Amino acid sequence: MLTLITALVLAGCGWNGSGSPDPYALLPGKWGWEGSDDCKVAPEVISFSGDRKRMYIALSPVREDGGREPRRLAGYRILRETPAGLEMSLTGETRTNDAGQPVTWTLVLMSREKYCWQRSDWGAGCTRPLQRCAVKG
Numbered sequence: 829m830l831t832l833i834t835a836l837v838l839a840g841c842g843w844n845g846s847g848s849p850d851p852y853a854l855l856p857g858k859w860g861w862e863g864s865d866d867c868k869v870a871p872e873v874i875s876f877s878g879d880r881k882r883m884y885i886a887l888s889p890v891r892e893d894g895g896r897e898p899r900r901l902a903g904y905r906i907l908r909e910t911p912a913g914l915e916m917s918l919t920g921e922t923r924t925n926d927a928g929q930p931v932t933w934t935l936v937l938m939s940r941e942k943y944c945w946q947r948s949d950w951g952a953g954c955t956r957p958l959q960r961c962a963v964k965g
Contacts, residue, residue: 858961867961
């Protein structure tokens with residue numbers, strides 16, 4: 829897995845800040861998919877349990893018809909910290925790898941303002957980035 833994270837960083841899909849990122853400090857807050865109107869319409873909100881064993885995302889994904897699903901809470905069990913983020917399992921995950929095991933997800937911090945998702949059976953690919961929503965002040 830360390831090789832995978834190294835490959836992601838080299839491919840521009842990993843942390844490009846100085847030092848190691850602290851996902852528990854950087855991730856809480858509102859996020860939206862890059863190039864979308866998520867931040868204005870329905871930002872995803874990340875939070876952690878007090879014991880740092882679970883991450884939660886409140887989200888309202890876009891449906892195929894362009895509308896939005898009702899807001900729901902996705903829960904992730906944190907398996908381990910990685911050099912650039914967190915490896916997690918999604919509660920109720922139904923997608924499986926070739927061996928029939930549920931896939932795991934690695935949240936890869938690209939910077940303080942961006943992250944992407946890497947699925948355990950994808951190889952070195954990452955999703956389109958999510959970006960921190962601007963704080964209104």
